[in-house]
Amino acid sequence: MESLLQVNAIEKTYGKGNTTFKALNDVSFTIEHGEFVGIMGPSGAGKSTLLNVLATIDTPTAGDILVEGKNIAKLDEESLSDFRRDHLGFIFQDYNLLDSLTVRENILLPLAVAKTPVRETRVKVDALAKRFGIASILDQYPYQISGGQKQRTAVCRALVADPKLIFADEPTGALDSKSATDLLQTLAGLNEAETTIMMVTHDAYAASFCRRVLYIQDGKLSHELIRGSKSRDVFYQAILDELAKGGATDDAI
Amino acid sequence: MTLFDLAKKNVARNLSRYALYVGTTIFSIIIYMTFATLKHSGEISALAETSGQISGLMNASTFILLIFVALFIAYSNAFFLKGRKREVGLYSLLGVRKKQIGLILLFENLVIGAVSLVIGIGLGLIGSNVLLRLLLNLMNSDLSIGFTVSTSALVETTLVFLAIFLFTSFQGYRVIYRFKLIELFHADKKGEDVPKxxxxxxxxxxxxxxxxxxxxxxxxxxxxxxxxxxxxxxxxxxxxxxxxxxxxxxxxxxxxxxxxxxxxxxxxxRLNLLTTSQLLYRIRGNAKTLTLISIISATAITAGGAIFSVYYYAEQQVTSYAPYTFAWQGDKQDIDADVLAETSVMQKTVRVALETGEREYGVIDETTFRKLAADLGWSEPEPLQEQGVFLIDPFYDERFSEDVNDVTLDETMYSVASRYDKTPLNVMTFGGLFLVTPDDVFKTLPGEGTMYQAVSVADYKEQTALSDRLSTADNFSSATALYAETMAMHGALLFVGSFLGLVFLVATGSIIYFKTMTEAEEDRSKYAVLRKVGISKRDIKRTIRQQIAVVFLAPFSLGILHASVALFAFSRLLVMDFTVPVLVWMAVYSAIYTLYYVLTVRRFTKYVI
Incomplete structure (x- = not known):
């Protein structure tokens, strides 16, 4: 079976002439079906650029991104949108919910755009809301609910179109520790149910929920840690140790 | 760095944001300057002597324009300030005193005012000269003029706008003193209930x-x-x-x-959900603006439609008042033009007692009437019976006029066989009211009768010289002169009307544009979310088009509806059919308005995606 995501030597250069800046430099890696991969690195290392490029929100200057063998770096604007809608799910640090829509409406938006029948939409949204414990707030507006509830709404929206791959960008960044742990357990649970997740974080605790962690520094992949059969606490310690080697430039804690 | 340096830097950095406000201000100055120049221009004064209504009209219009311009600038200034609350808050947070912030804003406003005044007056001079020529053209005047610079217009414009700038500066000052720091940072973050x-x-x-x-x-x-x-x-x-x-x-x-x-x-x-939500979310705050726009549009469309209709029918009106180019009392005269029809008319005068009092009628015989009808291309009148007369009353109105069914002439009763509500002879010479009697009855009527001449010539609008030569005759009337007069009056009316109409149109378009672009700033992040969630540009563009269409269309359709009712009432009052000119006017208005819509959609789309 083909890898879900295959990244081949991508580069991203900003600026023109003498003042160019390489945010990504020869990055290659693979993510298989059912993985839960964390991307870590200090601020400015290129984490967000990498995520944006993979998420097709930004385009790489060079290199290929293959999703199930299909090169998405070569798709045009409209097909990219469709691809994003049908195959990718997003969870952001600041939730990115639309405040003029109710929780239910926020979740069903991707389905509405894909012209899914009303009955099917309703069934899917209700099922997801029940699973993530937000069924009682479906008709409330984002400003009426808590941060944790907002993030669970965002998770539901990411999942509603049955994506192949979920991108999470610092999903716990704005949450208190209780809500953050809840969310991470939810993600881990999703992963066990065969959803592939790629999460960008600089929080070692959040990263310890992953099965594999990739480190990125100065636009390059530096190394990777694999959890294997280690317990989460042991893995957490390993990540912290790894970060400690990075020295003073680290902002992981 | 002094505060003024800061203010200068601020203007330079936020030029695009200022551009809107400065643009509005300059536009207002151009409009006002143009109008003031026209008002003070010697050529117009000369015309005003011949047609007295023009100067009064100009004065009244300048006053309306003054109020309007003041409101418009105050409105866009308020918008401008609203968009900058956060910046002012930031200064405040950094410890700049309110007084100092006030000074910055005052300084800025003065700079903007001075720059706009210079540009506006310059462009206004050019504009007024172009429009002056256009006006003379519309009024069918053959005066030729050079480039005019009116000092009194210059002084008037400068004074008016200094007063307005003083007011807007005060407005800015008040904003700073009234708000609290905390409001600045949460101004648009506060969640609002969706209106029910x-x-x-x-x-x-x-x-x-x-x-x-x-x-x-x-x-x-x-x-x-x-x-x-x-x-x-x-x-x-x-x-x-x-x-x-x-x-x-x-x-x-x-x-x-x-x-x-x-x-x-x-x-x-699709994004219907988003379209309706966004509109709902915004509409209550916009209700006042939308009402204002619908009322302004209704006013502009009604006034423009009515004026255009009157202008449109001006020629028809001339020919209905003066069916013959010239008419006078007395003998034939030499006509050195291409004569189309020529008739001598013998008219007697009778007084007839009616229910509502006595009325004076001119009497002509049937033969003359048949000749007139043939000249004017009317359908052939049926033969008169012995005891019958035709009644000609161009002023007949079923709501006011008495129905006259028989008349007593020389103690004999005649019944009215047919009534005409148009006159075959010039009203200014003959008076318009006629009785047509059989030839032998006419002869037996008492009185000598008076001889009149009626002549139609080709190109009647161009016969000014001939008209002047003939004008010494008794009871002279001339379609040429009437046409020139009508055009001078209606032309000026049309000009002022379409000028103000255009100003109103630009104002409504700009107000919606301002509002929408302010919202674009708030909405930018929302559309970024949509893009990230995988919604295509095509879908986003569609929802933007739809949202802006509702904001443009709702007040406009209501304005059109108001105007249609008003114009319908008006046309019934004047007993004229306005359909064609009103539709033409509405089409022109809608076309320019649509242009505004397209522009707004483009700018909005470019800004958010």
Whole structure:
């Protein structure tokens, strides 16, 4: 079976002439079906650029991104949108919910755009809301609910179109520790149910929920840690140790 | 770095944001300057002597323009300040005193004012010269003029706008003193409940508008309401229309949008959900603006439509008042032009007792009448019976006039065989009211009779010299002179009307544009989310088009509806059919308005994606 995501030597250069800046430099890696991969690195290392490029929100200057063998770096604007809608799910640090829509409406938006029948939409949204414990707030507006509830709404929206791959960008960044742990357990649970997740974080605790962690520094992949059969606490310690080697430039804690 | 350096830097950095405000200000100055120049221009004064209404018209229009320009600038200034609250808050947070912030804003406003004044007056000079020529053209005047610079217009414009800038500076100062720091940072973060419309208010809105329309369509002559309320009636109609429009935007529109959003089959398709939500979210705050726009549009369309209609029918009016190019009392004269028709008319005068009093009629015989009818291309009159007469009354109005069925001439009764409501002879020479009697009856009527001449020539509009030569004759009337007069008056009216109409149109377009672009700033992040979630540019563009279309279309359609009712009432009052000129005017208005829509959609789309 083909890898879900295959990244081949991508580069991203900003600026023109003498003042160019390489945010990504020869990055290659693979993510298989059912993985839960964390991307870590200090601020400015290129984490967000990498995520944006993979998420097709930004385009790489060079290199290929293959999703199930299909090169998405070569798709045009409209097909990219469709691809994003049908195959990718997003969870952001600041939730990115639309405040003029109710929780239910926020979740069903991707389905509405894909012209899914009303009955099917309703069934899917209700099922997801029940699973993530937000069924009682479906008709409330984002400003009426808590941060944790907002993030669970965002998770539901990411999942509603049955994506192949979920991108999470610092999903716990704005949450208190209780809500953050809840969310991470939810993600881990999703992963066990065969959803592939790629999460960008600089929080070692959040990263310890992953099965594999990739480190990125100065636009390059530096190394990777694999959890294997280690317990989460042991893995957490390993990540912290790894970060400690990075020295003073680290902002992981 | 001094505060003024900071202010200067600020202007330079935020140029695009200032551009809108400066643009509005310059536009207002150009308009005012142009108008003031026209008002003070010697050529117009010369014309004003010949047609006295023009100077009065110009003065009244300048006053309307003054109020309007002041409101418009105050409005865009308020918008401008609203967009900058955060910046002011930041200064405040950094410890800059309110007084100092006030000074920065004052300084800025003065710089903007000075720059706009110089540019506006310069462009206004050019504009006024172009428009002056256009005006003379419309008025059919063959005066030729050079480039005019009017000192009094310059002084007037400068004074008016200095006063306005003083006012807006004060407005800015007040904003700073009134708000609290905490509000600045949460100004647009606060969640607002999505508005729910009470069906009762929606119903009330429709009822109010319905009442206003019913009142407007009452017949001026027969309705008892006009009798009771008299002069208060127009005020009542306008008041009810404004309230009704307000309620319509405040409740009816929200009610409809709420219903649409609740309909899942429709709402859960594409971005319909987002379109309705965004509109709902915004509409209550916009209700006042939308009402204002609908009222301004209605005023501009009504005034423009009425004026254009009158201009459109001016020529028809001339020929109905003076069917023959020239008419006079006395003998034939040499006509050195291409004569189309020529008739000598012998007229006697009788006084006839009617129910409402005595009336004086001119009497002509049947043979003369047949000749006139043939000259004018009327259908051939049926032969008169012995005891019959034709009655000609161009002023007949079924609502006011008495129905005259028989007349007594020289103690004999004649019945009216047929009534004509147009006159075959120039009203200014003959008076317009005629009785046509059989030839032998005419001969037996007492009195000598007076000889008149009626002549039609080709190209009657161009016969000024001939008209002047003939004008010494007794009871002279000339279609040429009447046409020139009518054009001078209606031309000026049309000019002023379309000028103000255009100003109003630009104002409504700009207000919506300002509002929409302010919203674009707030909405930018929302559209970024949509892009990230995988919604295509095509879908986003569609929802933007739809949202802006509603904001443009709703007040405009209501304005058109108001104007249609008003023009219908007006045309019935004047007994004229306005359909063609009004439709032409509305088409022109809509076309320019559509241009605004397209521009706004483009800028909005470019800004958010």
């Amino acid at each position: 419309a009470s069906p009762l208010m929606a119903l009330l809105g429709i009822l109010t508008l319905g009442t206003a329309y019913t009142l407007a369509l009452q017949d001026l002559a027969t309705s008892p309401l006009w009798g009771y309320l008299a002069a208060a009636m127009p005020l009542l109609i306008i008041g009810l229309t404004v309230i009704g429009s307000g309620l319509l935007f405040h409740s009816v529109l929200i009610f409809i949008l709420g219903r649409l959003k609740a309909n899942e089959r429709w709402a859960w398709r």
